[in-house]
Structure formats: C-alpha cells, structure tokens
Amino acid sequence: MTEAAVRLSGVTKSFGDHTAVSGLDLEIPRATILGLLGPNGSGKTTTIRMMMAILLPDRGTVELLGGFPDFERRSRVGYLPEERGVYEKMKVLEQLVFLGEIRGMERSVVRVRAMEWLERLGLGEWAGKKVQTLSKGMQQKVQFIGTVLHNPDLLILDEPFSGLDPINQEVLESIVLEQRERGATILFSTHLMEQAERICERVCLISKSRKVLDGDLKEIKRRERSGVVAVEFEGDDAWLSRLGVAQVERVGDAHHLTLGPRIDGGGILAAAVAGGVGLRRFELLEPSLREIFVRHAGDPTEEPALRAAGGAR
Amino acid sequence: MRQVWAVLRREYVERVKTKGFIFSTVAIPVLMLGFTGFTAFMAVRAGQSERQMALVDFTGRLGEEVAGRMDAAGYGVELVEPEVGLEELDRRVLEDEIDGYVVLDELTMREGAFAYRSKDSPSRVRRALLEGNVVEAVLEIRLSLTESAAGVRELLGGNRLSFERLGDEVSEAEEISGIATGFAGVVVLYMAMLLYGAFVLRSVLDEKRNRVVEVVISAVTPGRLMLGKILGVGSMGMTQLGIWAACAALIGLLGVPLLAANLPQADLTRIVDVLPGPGVLALFLVYFLLGFFLYASLFAAVGAMCGTEEEAGQAQFPLMMLLIIPFMLQMFSLEGDAFAWIDWAALFPFFSPILMFPRAVSGSVEWWMVALSLVLMVLAVGATAWVAGRIYRVGILMQGKRPTLRELVRWVREA
Numbered sequence: 174m175t176e177a178a179v180r181l182s183g184v185t186k187s188f189g190d191h192t193a194v195s196g197l198d199l200e201i202p203r204a205t206i207l208g209l210l211g212p213n214g215s216g217k218t219t220t221i222r223m224m225m226a227i228l229l230p231d232r233g234t235v236e237l238l239g240g241f242p243d244f245e246r247r248s249r250v251g252y253l254p255e256e257r258g259v260y261e262k263m264k265v266l267e268q269l270v271f272l273g274e275i276r277g278m279e280r281s282v283v284r285v286r287a288m289e290w291l292e293r294l295g296l297g298e299w300a301g302k303k304v305q306t307l308s309k310g311m312q313q314k315v316q317f318i319g320t321v322l323h324n325p326d327l328l329i330l331d332e333p334f335s336g337l338d339p340i341n342q343e344v345l346e347s348i349v350l351e352q353r354e355r356g357a358t359i360l361f362s363t364h365l366m367e368q369a370e371r372i373c374e375r376v377c378l379i380s381k382s383r384k385v386l387d388g389d390l391k392e393i394k395r396r397e398r399s400g401v402v403a404v405e406f407e408g409d410d411a412w413l414s415r416l417g418v419a420q421v422e423r424v425g426d427a428h429h430l431t432l433g434p435r436i437d438g439g440g441i442l443a444a445a446v447a448g449g450v451g452l453r454r455f456e457l458l459e460p461s462l463r464e465i466f467v468r469h470a471g472d473p474t475e476e477p478a479l480r481a482a483g484g485a486r
Numbered sequence: 487m488r489q490v491w492a493v494l495r496r497e498y499v500e501r502v503k504t505k506g507f508i509f510s511t512v513a514i515p516v517l518m519l520g521f522t523g524f525t526a527f528m529a530v531r532a533g534q535s536e537r538q539m540a541l542v543d544f545t546g547r548l549g550e551e552v553a554g555r556m557d558a559a560g561y562g563v564e565l566v567e568p569e570v571g572l573e574e575l576d577r578r579v580l581e582d583e584i585d586g587y588v589v590l591d592e593l594t595m596r597e598g599a600f601a602y603r604s605k606d607s608p609s610r611v612r613r614a615l616l617e618g619n620v621v622e623a624v625l626e627i628r629l630s631l632t633e634s635a636a637g638v639r640e641l642l643g644g645n646r647l648s649f650e651r652l653g654d655e656v657s658e659a660e661e662i663s664g665i666a667t668g669f670a671g672v673v674v675l676y677m678a679m680l681l682y683g684a685f686v687l688r689s690v691l692d693e694k695r696n697r698v699v700e701v702v703i704s705a706v707t708p709g710r711l712m713l714g715k716i717l718g719v720g721s722m723g724m725t726q727l728g729i730w731a732a733c734a735a736l737i738g739l740l741g742v743p744l745l746a747a748n749l750p751q752a753d754l755t756r757i758v759d760v761l762p763g764p765g766v767l768a769l770f771l772v773y774f775l776l777g778f779f780l781y782a783s784l785f786a787a788v789g790a791m792c793g794t795e796e797e798a799g800q801a802q803f804p805l806m807m808l809l810i811i812p813f814m815l816q817m818f819s820l821e822g823d824a825f826a827w828i829d830w831a832a833l834f835p836f837f838s839p840i841l842m843f844p845r846a847v848s849g850s851v852e853w854w855m856v857a858l859s860l861v862l863m864v865l866a867v868g869a870t871a872w873v874a875g876r877i878y879r880v881g882i883l884m885q886g887k888r889p890t891l892r893e894l895v896r897w898v899r900e901a
Binding site: 222225227228244247248250252253254256257258259260261262263267271272274275276277316319320 | 488489492493496499500504696697698699700701702703704705706707883
C-alpha cells in the first residue's frame with residue numbers, strides 16, 4: 174500500500190463569486206501526521222469538506238484511501254467536523270454506541286470500547302448523562318472519541334484542539350500520536366502554528382484559498398533558513414552597531430541579528446572574534462513556522478487572524 | 487441493513503423516551519374515557535325522550551288499554567284506526583314519519599303475541615315496555631271476562647313480539663358504525679400524518695442544523711439514513727396508535743357493558759355495535775402506513791432543504807395544505823350528495839387516506855375504487871420517495887439559504 178492516504182489534484186471550489194479553494198494539490202503519504210495550516214477563512218474547512226465528499230469540487234479530483242470518497246472509504250475515516258455536531262438529547266455512551274454501530278461495529282464491542290475511551294479521557298462518570306449537560310470541552314472530547322472509536326485508517330480533524338484547555342490539548346495530542354503509531358494517517362487543520370510545529374511531520378500552509386507551500390516539516394525548516402543569528406557574549410555590545418545587520422533585537426541574554434545583504438553568518442563570527450568579545454553562543458536560528466508562513470504569505474498585518482492566532486478562538 | 491436498523495432504533499428510542507410522547511400517549515386515552523362517558527350520558531338522556539310510535543288495533547278493545555299504559559310510562563303512542571291500512575303505516579315507517587308500529591289482533595287476545603314493524607330492531611327498553619304493557623292489557627281484559635285460569639296461563643309463554651324488518655337498507659346501527667368509524671379514522675389519520683410527518687421534519691432539520699449529519703453521512707448513505715428515520719418515527723407512531731387502540735378497545739369491551747349494567751334503562755347496546763371490526767382496522771392500518779410514508783418522505787425533504795425552524799415553518803405550508811384540503815372536503819361531503827365528485831378526488835394519492843378510508847368503511851364507493859386508490863398510493867409512495875430522497879441527499883449537506891424551486895429541480899435531476 175504505497176499510494177497516498179489523501180490526494181487532491183487541482184481542486185477548486187467557489188461559492189458564488191468567492192473562491193474558497195483554488196487549484197490545490199496535496200498528497201498525504203500513509204501513516205503521517207499532516208497539519209493543514211492557515212488563518213481563518215483561508216479555505217481549510219472547505220478543503221476538508223471536499224475530502225469527505227460533503228462538498229464536491231468545481232474542478233479537480235479528490236482521492237481518499239485510494240479512490241473516490243465513497244461510503245466504503247468514508248466509513249474507514251474518523252471525521253471531526255469544525256462545528257461540534259452532537260445529538261444533544263442523547264446519553265453520552267448511547268451516542269458513542271450509535272456512532273460505532275453505523276460504522277458496522279457490534280453493539281456489545283463498541284459499548285466496551287467506548288467505555289474504555291470515556292474512562293481514559295476522564296468522562297467515565299458522565300457515560301449515562303445527556304450530552305447537553307456536558308461542558309463544551311467535554312462534548313468535544315466525546316465527539317473526538319466518536320472519531321477514533323472504530324480505529325479508522327484515516328483521521329480528518331477540523332480544528333480538533335480549539336476550545337480545549339492546555340491539559341486536554343495535550344491528552345488529545347498524545348492520542349493523535351498514538352493513532353499515528355498504530356499506522357493511521359492523520360490530517361488536522363489548525364491556526365495554531367506552535368501546536369502544528371510540535372506534532373506534525375508534514376505541513377500544508379494555505380492562505381487566501383491558495384497553497385503557500387507543503388512538505389516535510391524538517392525539510393522545510395532546513396530549506397527556509399531564518400537569516401537570524403543568535404549571539405550571546407560577554408563585554409561591550411558596541412561592535413554590533415558596526416556590523417551593518419538589518420536589525421538587532423535583544424531577546425533575554427541573547428541578541429538576534431537579522432542578516433542583510435552586506436553581511437552573512439561568517440562575517441558576524443569574524444567581527445566577534447576581531448572585536449575580542451567573549452562569545453558564549455553563536456547559532457543560526459531555525460525559522461518558526463509562523464515566520465515561514467509570514468515570509469510566504471505576505472505581510473502579517475494583512476492577516477489579522479494570524480496575529481491573533483496565539484489566543485483561543 | 488444494520489445501519490438502517492441502528493438509525494431506526496436511535497430514532498425510536500430517543501422519541502419514545504421524551505416527555506411529550508409519554509404525555510400524549512397517556513392523555514389521549516383519558517380524553518377517550520371522558521368522551522365515552524359524556525356520550526353515554528347524552529345517550530341515556532336521549533333515550534328518555536319521546537319517540538313516535540303508532541298502534542293499530544284489530545280487536546277493538548285492546549288498543550286503548552295499551553296506549554294508556556304506554557302513555558303512563560312516558561311513551562307517546564298514536565292510536566291508528568284499522569281502516570288506515572297496514573300499507574299506509576309501512577309507508578310512514580319507510581319515510582321516517584314514525585319509528586315503527588305495533589299490530590294488535592285476535593292472536594294477541596289469545597296468546598299475547600303481537601307484531602312490531604320497524605326499520606330496525608327495537609331496543610331492549612322498548613321491547614320490554616311493549617311486551618309488559620300488552621300482556622298486562624290482555625290480562626286485564628280477559629280477567630274481566632272471567633275465563634278459565636288455564637287459558638290465561640298461555641299468555642305467560644315467551645316470544646310475544648315478532649320483529650318484521652321493512653326495506654332492505656343496512657341497519658341503522660351498522661350505518662352509524664360506518665360513519666362514526668370513518669369519521670374517527672379520518673381525524674386520527676389527519677392528526678397522525680400531520681404530527682408524525684412534522685416529527686420527521688424536526689428530526690432531519692435538527693441533525694442538519696447541528697451538523698451531526700456530516701458525521702453520520704460519512705458512514706450511512708443518505709437513502710438509508712432517511713429510511714431509518716422514517717421507519718423509526720413510524721414505529722413510534724405505531725406504538726402510540728397501538729396503545730390508543732388497545733385503550734379504546736378496553737373502554738369499549740369492558741366499560742360499556744359495565745355502564746349498561748348500571749343503567750338498565752339506557753340504550754347502550756348500540757355503542758358496542760359501533761366498534762369497528764378487524765377488517766376496518768386492517769384497512770385503517772394500510773391507509774395509515776401508505777399515507778405516512780407518502781407524507782413522511784416529503785416532510786424529510788422539506789427538513790433537508792431548510793436551515794432554520796422559521797424556514798421550515800414556511801416551507802412545510804404546501805404540505806400541510808395537501809392534508810388540510812382533503813380534510814375540508816371530507817367535512818363538506820358529510821353535507822350531502824352535492825359533493826359526489828369528491829369520490830373521484832379520493833383517488834388522488836395524497837387525498838386518499840382522508841377521503842377514501844371513510845368511503846371504504848361506510849361502503850359508499852365501489853370496492854374497485856378502494857383497490858385502485860391503494861394501488862395509486864403504492865405507486866405514489868415509490869415516486870415520492872425517489873424525488874424526496876434526491877432532495878434529501880443534496881439538502882442535508884447544503885448550508886445557506888433555502889433553494890429556489892428551480893434549484894430543487896436541479897437537485898432532483900443531478901443527485
């Protein structure tokens with residue numbers, strides 16, 4: 174099984190005169206975790222809805238687990254929509270049993286497994302309660318259980334972590350990693366760059382309905398040098414002003430020097446030695462995902478959502 | 487199949503557990519009990535009111551005696567001269583000028599036997615009253631002539647009143663039964679299709695609005711989801727109707743005789759006659775199921791194309807009209823024969839449950855029309871399910887504004 178878990182080719186979708194997704198190509202190899210990143214309104218949810226055949230693309234093709242996303246293939250997917258869809262009047266356990274049952278699991282089997290998951294996520298005592306009596310965060314966890322209950326080959330999670338406290342985010346992250354160990358492919362969308370950086374192997378950045386870049390995260394970082402050197406030293410910092418770097422920023426004990434056309438890393442090192450300062454640290458910094466994004470998608474002031482992305486939605 | 491079953495069970499269990507279901511299931515039998523009690527009370531009162539009866543006497547002495555006694559018992563009796571003739575009296579009965587008449591002759595004087603001629607059999611009360619008064623009158627006269635005791639004893643043998651039916655119509659009780667069952671059936675059918683149809687709409691709309699459907703639809707085909715939903719709500723409806731029917735049967739079979747026993751003068755045997763037979767119930771079930779499927783799939787389609795309660799409220803209006811129009815027609819048609827064309831309107835599948843069922847029960851249409859209406863309904867259920875299924879499939883995943891008619895047609899074509 175070498176084919177990709179998900180393959181989009183030239184996918185375009187418009188609503189009226191608004192183009193939500195434009196000419197998107199994306200391939201997700203099996204057994205990897207891919208983060209679909211972009212600010213609000215960049216087309217993440219539309220892309221995901223096309224993968225689940227909830228929307229059909231205007232142009233291009235969508236392949237899921239080796240073919241058109243029909244029912245057989247979709248039933249091997251665990252899908253968490255962005256909107257928290259639950260049967261509010263149903264009891265927690267019964268809801269999970271129903272979700273397992275429609276994917277062909279035995280009632281008795283799914284009951285036991287659902288109970289295990291509930292215990293694990295600290296919801297054991299809520300099993301017999303109506304879903305509407307749970308907090309939003311707890312409902313989200315119940316819904317998350319619904320997506321992994323049947324050990325799907327592919328998990329498609331739309332903003333799975335938003336609205337959760339850090340502890341629960343971590344629990345979910347560990348489950349995602351565990352599913353990856355099991356051999357499942359995971360795609361999740363988020364606007365939280367830091368989180369994506371933590372658990373993704375691959376990323377796909379989209380902005381204004383277009384793909385900015387995608388690929389292996391480590392490779393991208395290697396390719397996208399930051400152009401920032403962090404130096405820590407003892408002694409007078411007057412030599413810094415003579416360097417001709419584009420920008421000097423003080424971060425704790427370190428100085429972050431942004432390289433410009435007139436100087437590179439070697440030049441700084443040479444200047445430091447020549448200046449006779451006691452150099453304690455010299456590091457060519459890896460760019461953060463956010464920096465990479467900004468570099469490719471343009472001025473962050475045009476992406477207000479991105480700047481606010483550190484906070485909760 | 488397993489998926490349809492899972493959807494069906496969820497729908498059924500979740501609905502049957504609601505307070506609304508439990509309340510309405512209990513409330514209706516209580517209302518039935520109250521209504522039956524009220525009807526019985528009214529019937530008792532009506533039974534005491536005067537009914538027009540004639541008496542023709544060929545003996546020349548018995549008539550006055552009997553009429554006097556009947557008057558004393560509160561029943562007005564018109565004493566008719568024999569010269570009027572039995573043909574004339576028969577005519578009066580058939581034209582409903584009088585309820586019936588009693589014939590007293592020499593046989594009555596000898597054996598106490600007399601004839602009561604009417605379109606339907608006399609109630610127990612009237613029978614007992616007549617027999618008692620006639621025998622008493624005969625005794626009175628014969629004892630006054632001091633005959634031998636042996637001759638008088640003959641009078642005490644049974645079988646005095648012999649009933650002779652006039653005309654070949656069905657009995658009044660049967661006719662009332664047909665009309666009453668038909669009417670009750672129409673009301674229940676109308677309410678059931680409207681309410682249970684609205685349940686289907688609600689269920690579809692809720693699932694669409696909170697987006698659960700997007701998760702469910704990743705595993706279940708829209709067709710199976712819709713089928714499971716309709717079957718689930720239908721099963722709930724059957725449960726409720728079943729409980730109501732059982733309560734009605736209990737009230738009818740236990741309650742009425744109990745009431746009759748306590749109120750001996752009451753004319754209650756009729757109410758038992760009025761209860762529908764198994765054939766009528768089967769026919770009701772068939773019309774209910776076909777009608778429910780017909781409307782439920784349309785309600786599901788309406789639920790799928792709307793996004794909010796308000797939209798759904800407007801969009802279901804044409805559907806409600808499809809139910810209200812035959813209901814109004816049925817009310818008109820009770821007025822008389824001027825509305826004979828409604829018999830043909832009853833063949834329209836969307837009108838059939840409400841219009842054809844009462845006609846089938848009262849026997850006012852040919853049997854082949856009933857059969858034809860059922861065949862047409864089966865075809866309509868298939869066609870409606872096909873169209874509604876296509877609208878449903880597209881609609882449940884569609885967000886935003888309600889589709890225009892033109893868009894709907896495209897959904898049906900392209901789905």
